[in-house]
Structure formats: C-alpha cells, structure tokens
Amino acid sequence: MPPAAGGPRPAAAGGWAIDHRVEQKLHHKDSWGIALRRDWRIYTFVIVPVLFLLVFRYVPMFGNIIAFRRFRPGGSPIGDEWVGFQYFDMFIHNPQFWSVFWNTVILGGLWLVIGFPLPIILALMLNELRSRKLKRAIQTISYLPHFLSIVIVAGIVLQLVAVDGSVNQLLGVFGIDPIPFMQRPEFFRAIYVISEAWQTVGWGTILYLAALTTIDDQLYEAARIDGANRWKQTWHITLPGIRPTIVVLLILNIGTFMAVGFEKVLILQNPLIYSTADVLNTYLFRVGIQSGQFSYATAIGLFESVIGLVLVLSANFTSRKLVGASLW
Numbered sequence: 001m002p003p004a005a006g007g008p009r010p011a012a013a014g015g016w017a018i019d020h021r022v023e024q025k026l027h028h029k030d031s032w033g034i035a036l037r038r039d040w041r042i043y044t045f046v047i048v049p050v051l052f053l054l055v056f057r058y059v060p061m062f063g064n065i066i067a068f069r070r071f072r073p074g075g076s077p078i079g080d081e082w083v084g085f086q087y088f089d090m091f092i093h094n095p096q097f098w099s100v101f102w103n104t105v106i107l108g109g110l111w112l113v114i115g116f117p118l119p120i121i122l123a124l125m126l127n128e129l130r131s132r133k134l135k136r137a138i139q140t141i142s143y144l145p146h147f148l149s150i151v152i153v154a155g156i157v158l159q160l161v162a163v164d165g166s167v168n169q170l171l172g173v174f175g176i177d178p179i180p181f182m183q184r185p186e187f188f189r190a191i192y193v194i195s196e197a198w199q200t201v202g203w204g205t206i207l208y209l210a211a212l213t214t215i216d217d218q219l220y221e222a223a224r225i226d227g228a229n230r231w232k233q234t235w236h237i238t239l240p241g242i243r244p245t246i247v248v249l250l251i252l253n254i255g256t257f258m259a260v261g262f263e264k265v266l267i268l269q270n271p272l273i274y275s276t277a278d279v280l281n282t283y284l285f286r287v288g289i290q291s292g293q294f295s296y297a298t299a300i301g302l303f304e305s306v307i308g309l310v311l312v313l314s315a316n317f318t319s320r321k322l323v324g325a326s327l328w
Contacts, residue, residue, distance in 0.1 A: 067299040073292065087299035097283070097300070104279040107265075108257045110193050116253055118197055119204030120246065124234060126205065127212050142202025150199075154267035157195045158182065182268070185276040192268065192277075196261065207249065208242055215241035247325040255312035258304050280304055 036043060067087060069079025091097040122142065129135040145153065160166050161181035168178040181187045215237065223233045239246075262281035269277035280300065288297025312327075320326035 064298060064302050066295045067302045069295065071295045071298075073294075079295065083295075087296045088303065090296060091300050091303070099275070100278050100280055100283040103276060104258055104260055104281075107189055107192065107260050107279060110189060111196060111260070112253060112257060114193055115197055115201070116250065118201045120208055120242075122201060123205040123208035123212065123242075124238065126209065127238070128230065139202070139205075142205065144202070145199040146203035148199065150261075150263045151267060153195060153199050154264055157191060157268065161187075161191060182270065183272045185273040188268070188273045188277040192261075192265065195268075196264070207245055211242040211245040212238065243323065244325045247319050247323060248327060251312060251315045251319060251327055254315040255308050257311055258307055 066079045068082065068084060070081050070083050071079045126135055126138060129138075162168070163178045163180055167181070171177075171179065179187075181191060219237050219241075220233055223237060228236065258280060260279045260281065262279075262285070265277060265279055266282050266285065269282060284297045284300055287293045287300075316326045316328065
C-alpha cells in the first residue's frame with residue numbers, strides 16, 4: 001500500500017547506504033574508545049616510541065629549511081636570508097661531490113648485491129642441518145660479531161690488514177711481499193664489504209630462520225612423496241615460503257642504499273684512500289661539522305633523503321606489481 005499522506009517516506013537506496021556508512025564510522029569510534037579504556041595500560045607502552053619519533057625524527061625535519069637559507073652559527077636557527085637553490089647548485093657543479101656520490105653508489109651497490117643474499121644463504125644452510133648442537137654452535141658463532149662495537153670491529157680490521165698484520169704475515173709464507181692495504185684505494189671496497197658481512201650476516205639470518213618456521217611441514221612431506229629432492233624442495237617450497245620476508249627486507253635495504261655505514265667508513269678511511277673510501281656521509285661530516293658549512297651540508301643531506309624516498313617508493317611499487325608483496 002502507498003504511504004499515507006504526510007506519513008514517513010522510505011529513504012532512497014543511496015540514503016540507506018550513507019546512513020549505513022555513518023553508522024559504521026560511529027561504531028568504529030565507539031569500538032576504538034572502548035578498546036582504549038579497556039587496554040590503556042598496553043597503549044602506554046607506545047608513548048615513549050612515539051615521543052622518540054617526534055623528537056628525533058619529525059621535529060628535526062624542520063631544520064631542512066636552512067638548505068634554502070644562509071645559516072650562520074649564532075644567528076637565526078632558520079637562517080638569516082633566503083638563497084633558494086644556491087647550495088644545491090653548488091654541489092651539483094662540484095666535481096668532488098660527484099666523486100663522493102659515485103663512491104657511495106658503488107659501495108652501496110656492492111653491499112646490496114653481495115651482502116643482502118648472504119643471510120638468506122646462511123639461513124637456508126642452517127635449516128638443512130640435522131644436528132641441533134652443530135646448528136646452535138654455528139648460530140652463536142655467527143651472531144657474536146653483531147654485539148661488538150663498530151670501533152672494535154674497525155680496530156680488528158686495521159690490525160689484520162696492517163703492513164705487519166696477520167694477512168701480510170700469511171702472504172709472506174707464500175713469498176709475497178707485504179701489501180699496504182689501507183694505503184691502496186683499490187682494496188678499500190673489498191675490505192669494507194668483507195668486514196661488514198662478517199659483522200652483520202649472522203644477525204641477519206634471525207628473521208629468515210623465524211620465517212622458515214612458519215612453513216608447513218606437510219608441504220615437504222608431499223614433495224618427498226612426489227620425488228622432489230632437497231634442491232627442488234628449497235626452490236619450490238622454502239624460497240616461496242620466505243618470499244614476503246625477503247621482499248620486505250629488500251625494500252628496506254634499497255631505502256638505505258645511499259646511507260652506507262658512516263661510522264665504520266669514517267674509522268677505516270684516511271686521506272690516501274679518499275678516492276674510493278669517501279662517501280656521502282663522511283663528506284657531509286667534513287663539510288658540515290668540521291668546516292661549519294651547515295646549509296651546504298643540509299642541502300646535500302636533503303638530496304640524499306629524496307633519493308632514498310624515491311628508491312623506497314619505486315621498489316615498493318615494483319614489488320607489489322611483480323610478486324604481490326610490499327610494505328604498503
């Protein structure tokens with residue numbers, strides 16, 4: 001029957017949809033409020049990390065304004081005058097900057113190609129071990145260097161490759177004259193990558209070993225019944241099982257591609273090997289802190305950050321399109 005005159009009229013389909021969305025939002029707010037009141041003690045643990053991010057990550061971003069203003073120590077904290085892209089033009093036309101830039105790209109590329117797969121390989125090898133005691137022993141030995149200070153690791157490296165160090169003593173056994181490794185630019189990249197791998201690869205296997213435990217053992221049993229050997233099981237079950245972890249860590253590594261380890265490079269380098277050992281972070285330290293060119297150093301740092309952002313976004317987009325896994 002048609003509605004009586006002056007009575008309530010049924011809402012249109014669009015009206016019902018809008019009312020339903022509003023009701024969902026109100027319910028979501030109520031649920032969030034209830035959860036916050038019920039679990040407020042748990043949420044208090046988030047306060048310190050959030051404050052840390054705000055104070056040490058987001059607030060300092062405001063300082064990037066001095067990349068476009070001339071900053072003088074003792075003057076205005078946001079610079080004394082606007083100079084636009086003057087400092088960007090300075091480093092773009094500086095040959096020394098481009099030498100440092102390509103050193104960073106090469107060193108970061110070497111570590112990404114060599115250093116990133118090593119934890120995966122080590123985790124797969126440990127996963128194949130049947131002896132638990134041997135597995136734990138290898139894990140402990142490979143984890144230990146991570147807990148050493150970078151200063152200690154760099155000191156060990158310098159002692160090993162010194163003219164009278166262990167490496168040259170070993171070479172002397174084969175009749176090879178001592179080689180001044182830390183005075184020859186061509187050796188620095190190999191020394192850095194090897195020392196970084198020794199210190200970090202064992203610790204990097206933890207996430208992959210954790211990911212391996214999530215793979216269903218029934219998949220391996222089915223593969224063995226079908227006649228698959230260990231190599232085929234690794235290729236068709238193990239690697240696809242940890243693929244999301246590999247993709248996420250790869251994206252994060254690509255994002256820090258330009259941020260080659262500052263502390264270790266700074267300790268290992270010397271003026272004789274600047275041609276291959278000087279990277280963006282050490283160059284920024286010299287021109288920004290030691291020389292007091294804060295605006296110039298900020299412009300270079302902002303340029304490096306933009307490159308890192310572009311790399312992360314590109315890697316995330318490519319990963320989502322190709323393998324269906326990404327950070328967001």
